[in-house]
Amino acid sequence: MEIHIGKRVADVSLVSKDGNKVRLTIDGIPYEVDVVMAENGACSILHNGVSYNAELIRGESGKNYTVNTHFLSYGVDIVDTQVKYLRMRRNSEERQDNKIISPMPGKVVKVAVQKGDRLEPGDIVVVIEAMKMQSNYKVSSACTVRDVQVKEGDSVTSNQVLLTLDIITDKED
Structure with a gap:
């Protein structure tokens, strides 16, 4: 997931959790x-023998926090894969780009199209799983599939091209 700490953006992935031990x-x-969390929002983190303490105050949306340490306060926003996808989708809904790009690392669960397929707005082209959540990627304009660059089971990286498209621009009525 993407974490915003002030102007810094960090890509954070949970590898494993066993009790208080987190990788x-x-x-x-x-x-x-x-990591030890107390009910009052206090958090104690032990890393390489050094202890860090912080107070976490959850915002109304549940995806943002104020983190207070002894001397500093930080605004922290959590941008999960669904929010990131929806933000990217909103930005591209007006005009379909000629390619579908993965906004985050993940695994291709399903490729719903083949080269040459004609698509209509809203058609699902690929399903990606990231952090145990599946996201459907759709087209927002009529187009045809020029090339499929991934297959089911492939691991993909952030900003990797999944499909290329030919946008249909004729306005014949």
Whole structure:
């Protein structure tokens, strides 16, 4: 998932959790930490023998927090894969691009089209699973599939081209 801390954007992935022991990656760098959460929002994190304490205050949306340490406060926003996908989709709904791009790393669960298929707005072209959640990628304009560059079971990276399209622009009535 994407985490915004002030102006910094970090890509955070949970690798595993066993009790208080958490393995995660931040921008591809692995970390192993021991995390203890108290009911009052207090959080204690132990990493490489150093203890860090913070207070977490959850915002109304449940996806943003104020994090207070002894000397600093941070605004933290969590942008999960669904929100990121919807934001990208909103930005591209007006005009379909000539390619479908994965906004995050994941695994291709289903490719619903083949080269040469004619598509209508709203047609699902590919399904990607990331962090145990599946996202359907759709086209927003009439088009045909020029090329399919992934297959079911493939792992994809952020910003990887999944399909290329030929947009149908004729306005014949």
